[in-house]
Amino acid sequence: MATRAGDVLGTLLMRESLDHCVKCTICETFCPVSNVTPLFPGPKYTGPQAERFRIGDEPSPDASLDYCSGCGICTQVCPQGVHIAEINTQARAALKATNGVPLRDRLLARPTLAGRLGTPAAPVVNWSLRNRMLRLAVEKAIGIHHRAPMPRFAGRTFQRWARQHTTPAAERRVAFFHGCGTNYYEPRLGEMTVALLEHNGIAVDVPKQDCCGLPLQSNGLFDDARSYVHRLAERLAPFARSGVDIVGTSTSCTLMLKREAIEILELGDDRALRDVSERVFDVCEYLLALHERGELKTDFQPLPETVTYHAPCQQQGHGIGKPAIALMALIPGLTVIESDATCCGVAGTYGLKREKYDIAMKVGAGLFRQVAENESDLAVCDSETCRWQIEHATGVKTVHPVEMLFRASGLT
Amino acid sequence: MRGVPALRADVLVIGGGATGAGVAWDAALRGFDVVLVERGDLAEGTSGRFHGLLHSGGRYVVKDPVAAEECVVENAILRYVIPDCIEDTGGLFVSTPDDDLAYADRFLEGCRKTQLPAEEISVAEALRREPRLNPGIRRAFTVPDASIDAWKTVWSFARGAAGHGARILTYHRVTDLHRSGDSVTGARVRNELTGEDLDIEARFVLNASGAWAAQILHMAGIEDVGVVPGKGIMIAMNHRLVNTVINRCTMPADGDILVPVRTVSVIGTTDIHSADPDEIPVTQAEVDQMLDDGERLVPGFRDARALRVWAGVRPLFQDARADEVKDTRDVSRTHAVVDHRERDGVDGLLTMSGGKLTTLRLMAQDLVDAMCSQIGEQRPCRTREERPPGNEDGEPYSLGSRLRRRESTLQDEQLICECELIGRNRLEEAMRRRGTTNLDDIRRSLRLGMGPCQGGFCIYRATGILHSVDRLDGAEAAASLRGFLQERWKGVWPILYGDQLRQARLDDWIFQGLLDVGHLPGDAKVPDDDQRARGEQVAGGEAHADPAQVPEGGRQADAAAAEVNP
């Protein structure tokens, strides 16, 4: 598989991989969505099987494919190397291109738009988002479920903080790809990340940056996704080219840059994106690599707490294992219970949608139960939308692994 | 002594392929009382084994303009009368780096002369439409090629004929032609299911047995007719590498067509003279050649998954007095009515020789016209206008139709064959209506087990269902299962590499490991032709298939005898 036509990037590779499908059903046994609802016929059906009945850029006649959450677990478990989730995502884009993309999806797909609008009026917006009557009205109007977990606007942006922050000179540098979630909703996470890296002797650049386009891609708006990711890549490429690693706290967004944009959006010829893709790291991946070289400060203070760790589907999509577990194992006194649940259900913007909210909650039910049964003080998870979902469903505060390391490093 | 029962008819049509079905339809529409006999199932011969191309005629514009013109006209007519059997894929003629660019000009000129609507497009545009095409092509032309479901076509015409009173007798093999002096008066046939003989008395016998024509004529004492069986192999690739018919813009050669047919793409074909139309082995050399030819059109072809390989045999006509020709491609592909009164002094018999599926309607028209002429009854042909059953809505076939249909039954109906999206209701209906216990017949009509998994999952399911609706007893179920495995193997082992080998190994685990079919009780020898004995005959006005529903499936891929000689 290493050197065949399989090194041609783009749609051709994703679609052509359907040839590897031997109908073994393994993907179906792992699909979190088809296991809880008959509305989604399953990854084998929607991916390699239905793809034989589709023509290029004509719309796929199977609307049921829209129930695929895009979690990507099917691709991970497929023993034959079929790019199932990627085929589904591409088919969905073709479907949407004909059937149209609802207003709701257009809004959800542009977190920076929401971010820019919501930040100046954060208190009002936050209140509105928690007002049941208003939420019911919103659901009726555009189809975002009234109970969908919406984050709180921070009222300030991380970018602004970064502009006012001077990073100490150091031998090593990284460029911080913080993502929309950190920028508008969790700027504190960004601050903690910078502090932790600087604490370990790394200078942190925070380039001007925008959305990576992942929600646009998931919602089938490929042209827009391409322009966003290309623009982002152009901003990050100079760092990559001068040998500076790019580190990200949003594990789904770093996956987008590592491979998803190239595979799904057919951007194999985008030089900037290729260069960036080779030097992008999930932050825990990066920190663990530091540790393996003996370069991570491990004089951690004890944190006598119990936490449940959930590895988001997209984090698993990196194929790097669970570096967060290995890192947290270095913190004395910390009990980390690893959840064996597959998916929290939210899958980015999927679980926010009226027709999918219940499905998402069913998908995550196993995880939520574990968090509750473990009597965790906290839950830990690398993806922001998953954190919001877990908090919403369990009431347990959910943080990024970096926060645990930050606290254990005695930083404030 | 018990006499052999006899049927009377105006016209006896021998052969249940495209030609025979078309002739039956034409003659029935003209008010003749028709009986059609076919030794196996409909479309089991050449028609069921070709590459699925509805010719625009482009292939012949330089070499055989008469054939090209026929295609231009008939292509349009068929799109009108049997739209449901046709997918309007369009076609491209491309000059690959190996092709003579000067031919392209002759091609264009030939199209103009035959009024074939060909248009040159830029290479960039061709590659945009078909991203997997060889980027090294230098010129490209669009033509109105299409892909046609031969099986469905044959069934449509047969059902149509039956609807006009024709009797379609499958599994009836001609064992003798009756002659009374200089006239052919009918035939004796053997019912392959019951073993019983039947005499058919007819005013006229139309020999539409294609590549087997000589064998039939031999029974009337007529020899040396000059049918040259031309064997060709085809490989179905697992998915549509292209959505347009791709032709090499060159003098007709081997492996120069890639046809998207339903969910697969078919590369074809070779051209080897075969003495016996029933002896058509697939050779390893031919397989290699097809793969190389495919690679020329679509780089990476050899890495794509090959699904099945099979051989078909063309009925090419050549005047017996000419020298025996080795390359059958030089023989004209147009058809000819062999007038046995003129040639052999025999009345009441005409043979259709040569031709291609694209011109089946015209062939039928010519043959029935010739018959009318001989018996002195001028009855007008109606097949240009009439639509046979199953095509009433005038909607051409589209690839996504099964997928679309499945959407509405997603929650309610079990999917039995997942690769080809065949639901349980469909399967049970087919079983009930065809009244057959032969899983093979059902397989053909629905394409069950013809997808990538090659029956790995669905065959067990279908056998269980067939057994439970009381169509098979235990012994038959076991035999059916083993028979299917052998039948499938025939079409697969010459192309068993890459992904298809992985599939075969998984299927081995399921069948031999998990189910242990290798140790099913019963005859260790796997029955194949015995299977046919369980199909059903048709008598009276009933067609073989359900009058209310034309079977949708097509059968482009089924190996006959497939012996590979390395």
Added chain:
Amino acid sequence: MSHHDVIVVGTGLAGLTAAVRIAESGARVLVVAKGIGATHLSAGTIDVLGYSPERVERPGDALATLLAERPGHPYAHVGVEGVGAALDWFGARVADGPLAPYAYAGGLEENLLLPTAVGVPRPSALVPVTMAGGDLRDGTPVCVVGFRALKDFHPALLADGLERSGVGVTARAVELDLVPEARADVNSLGFARAFDDPAFRGQVVAQVAARGLGADERVAFPAVLGIADPHGAWAALEHGLGRRVFEVPTLPPSVPGMRLFATLREALHRAGGDVLLNNVVVGAERDGARLRALRVRVGLREQRRGAEWVVLATGGFASGGLELDSRWAARETALGLPLTGVPAAGEERFRPGYFDAHPIARAGVAVDHELRPLDAGGERVFENVLVAGATLAGAEPWKEGSGDGLSLATGHRAAELVLAASSTTTAAPAAAAGG
């Protein structure tokens, strides 16, 4: 570059066995794989030797004979005792595992004779207790219960086949209309989840009982008797029906196979081992006969993972561990190890009869008695790479009825060899805490 004591390539039975066995001795094990292995597709029984070529009754004895007659068979690298040790080890893992008291029964002494889903009596050495009640050697009549909503199991076909099979067991079929999940199409896993639910079980018992059971009839179900608590489900059914109950493996997804996977996966986790999916081994860095690191493709990148030892359990042609291309060249896809048993160019690979002996059927990697891959000259290609499972040359497991037995035995043997060799080295294991 990360570094590990042992990297196991493959998550099938062979790979997981090797990984767990090694990990539970304290070494740090990393498992890398393209995806999930064939456990989910197999029957879930451990078949040691079923046909040789006649049906085998005493696998231990037949094994000894096989090894004498076919020294090139992969079992020869394990030996009868080694196979026994592997079975014991496996049985203990399950008995101690997360599904306890779910356990396996049987051993090398005698093969049980279990019905397949088409009613063929199939010999098997070690089977889940939930299947053992189906042993056809005891002649008790069988009532086969199926579900209309489960298209992957046909009770009447099974019953019919069983009656014709010549083992002298009468059988009949019952089909229930119970649908667990309000859809028409429910697969084995869907039913297994339903059987975890006491309420559903109660309904099944009531409906079966209502059909009336003969005094000495035992009841067969498809192998869907629970995924989270199979022992509980099975025991409840036996109790509710008041008689022996057993399950019959059917088309994938295999619930017993998934239980097996869950058991080994949990054992690996407990022992500190890790699994990385979507990691495809594409080559190695070597120092003479010593492999230093694996080159692994992860997404679009190639990474190097250093290891002291590598166990290659990539699963043969079925999973792409071995590959045959369109020019009929065969190769081992991870490390490019030499293959044996591949017919030369121009020779037949397959024969026209489906059940024929196909020349390429036993192709694979040739190894010595310590599972080290050998080249054409009989020299070790690598000192620190061992090969286990279906990638090995010399067997046709689906014909002999030895599939899972071979995987288990060679995976276990590979682990034992690695452990023995490691304990004799003086160098300390690599200091870095591998991922």
